[in-house]
Amino acid sequence: MAAGALMAAEMAEQPARLAALAAAWEDTAGRVARIRPSPLAGTVIVARGSSDHAGAYGRYLIELVSRRPVALAAPSLLTLYDARTDHTGYLAVAISQSGRTPEIAATLERMCESGAAGVAITNDADSPLAADAALALPLGAGDEQAVPATKTVTATMAMLALVAAGLGRPPFGADDLRRLADAVAAVRDDPDPADAAADRLAECGRLVTVARGLMLSAALEAALKLKETTRIVAEGLSAADLRHGPIAVIEPGFPVVAMHAAGPARADVVELVAELRDRGAEVLEIADTPDAALPLPTGIPEGLAPILAVVRAQQLALALARRRGLDPDAPAGLTKVTAT
C-alpha cells in the first residue's frame, strides 16, 4: 500500500460525513437542549490530542452561544490529585475518538458523579465513554485506521457546532454546514497548492502555526498533524501569544503557517503576517483570500471556517510527509489509542 493511503482515504470521506451531520442538526440540537442544566454555571470540555484541538474550537463556540464561561479541563486534577471539584450546574463535554482513553472516561465519570450533565462525543457508540454520559453523540465516521486522526477531527468539530446549536444561536446554520461539506470536497479535489507548499517546506525542521479566535483550534491541530506525520517541530500559537515572547525565535527564512478567514479575528492575524514578513519569515497562508498559498473557498462563515482550514492542513501534512519519505499512516512510536 502506498505511504499515506489510509490517511488519504479517510480524508476523502470528510465531505460525506459533514453533510450527514448537517442533516442531524435539529435532532442533535434538541437532544442537547434537553439535558442542558438550568441555570447553567458553565461548560467544561475534556479531551487530549486532536480531540483537544477540536475542543478548543468548541471552547470558543460554546461560550459565544451559551453566554457562560467554558473551561478546558485539566484531567490530572481528577485522576491524579483526587480533586473534589463540584460540577453542579455544569455541562461536561468529553471527546475521544476511540472512547477508550482511560483518563478521559474516568474524568467524565467523576464530573457526572459530582453533578455535571455529561455529553460524550466519540466514534464508538459502544465505548466506556459513551456509557458514562447522559447523552452520547456518536460521530458515525466509520473505523479510522491511520494513526493521525483526520475524519474524526472534522466530524468532532461539526458535532460541537451541533452542540452549540442546542445551547444558543451559533453565527451560522445547518445550510452553512451543508455548504461547508461542498467546500471541503473542493479542497479535497485541489491538492496542487499543498504539493507546492510541501516543496517549499521539504527541508524545514521547525515551524510555527498561528491564528486567532475560533481559527486558533485549526492552528493547534495543524501543528499536531505536522508533528505526527512529518516530524517537524511545529508549535501552534495564538497571534496574541506569539507577540508575547515566542516571536523572538522568528529569524529570516523561518517558516510560519498563518490561518485566517473573514471575520472579527482576521485583522489581527493579517497584521501579524505583515510583521512576520518584515522579519524575513517565510509565511504561508491558509485563508479564503486570492493570494493565499493554501487557498480556501470563500463564503464559509468564520464560525465554520476552522473545519475547512483543518482539511487544508491535513492535506499539507500528508503531502509533506510523502515529500520527506515518511509514511504518515503509522508514525514511529505512536498508537491509535493512547493509554494515559
Place this chain on the structure above:
Amino acid sequence: MAAGALMAAEMAEQPARLAALAAAWEDTAGRVARIRPSPLAGTVIVARGSSDHAGAYGRYLIELVSRRPVALAAPSLLTLYDARTDHTGYLAVAISQSGRTPEIAATLERMCESGAAGVAITNDADSPLAADAALALPLGAGDEQAVPATKTVTATMAMLALVAAGLGRPPFGADDLRRLADAVAAVRDDPDPADAAADRLAECGRLVTVARGLMLSAALEAALKLKETTRIVAEGLSAADLRHGPIAVIEPGFPVVAMHAAGPARADVVELVAELRDRGAEVLEIADTPDAALPLPTGIPEGLAPILAVVRAQQLALALARRRGLDPDAPAGLTKVTAT
C-alpha cells in the same frame, strides 16, 4: 553592561520577594475570602505570555482548593467577538506584570461589568488593570527592566498561592512559602548545573519541555523563557499530551527538559522520561532527585515546587543565552509591554 546583567540582578531578588509574600499570607487570604462570590460558580483567569503560565499554576491550585471549575479565559471572545458572557458568581483573576496590556484590562473590565468579582495581580498598583478590579494585589517586586519576566513571574505564582489560601486549604502553608524562599536562594547560589546544561544544549535548535499537573506551568514558562532568550524553538507540553502525537518528533539526540517533584504527578513524568531515553532523547531533569542534571532542593511541597523549578529554568535560559552569545536582557523584536 554585561549580557544578561539586568536579568541576573532581577532573578537574584526573588528570595526576598517570596519571603515578603509569605509574610502577607494571612492578610491577602483574608481579603480574597471577603470578595469571593458565594455560591461560587467558578473562576476565570485571564493573562498572556509568562503571566499566562503563572495562570496555569493558579488554574490547578484554585480548582483544587475552591472545588469549582477554573477556566483560562480566551480574551478574544470579549475583545473581538463581543461575546455576552455572563460572569455572575465567578471570581475573575487577571494577571499582567505591567497592568497596561490593553487586552487584559479590557477583558477584566468586561468580566466585572457582567458580574464577576475581579482580582488584579500586577506589579503596578496604579495601572488601569488595578483600577478595574474589586481587589488589586500588587506584587511589589520593584521595576522589572529585562524583557524576559523573571521576578514578577515567581511573585505572581506566589500571589496565586495566597489567592488559593483565601478560597480554601492549599496543600501547603505560609511556613512552606518561607522555606521556598530559602530554597530559591540556594538555587540562585548554585549556578554550576545550569552552566553545565548550557554546554550540553549549546548547539540545539529545538527542544521540548515536559511536566504534568501543577508542574506543567513551569514547563510552559521554561519553554517561553528559552524561546525569548536563546531563540531555541522550545515547546512546553504535558506528559499526557506529548504521548498523544508530539512524541513522534523525538528522534535520537532530541533534547528534552523534564520537570517533576515529589507528589502525585511525578510517577507519570518519570515513566515518560524512561520512554524518551529509550527513544534516544537527551533528557535533562529539573527535579528534587539526586541524579537530576538540574537539581532542586528537597522538602518543598509539590504545590510550591513549580516556583522553584521556574527559577532553575530561568538560570538555564540565562546561561544558555550567554553561551550562545545573545543578550537576554533585550531579545530582538520584543518590548516589555505588548500592545494586543
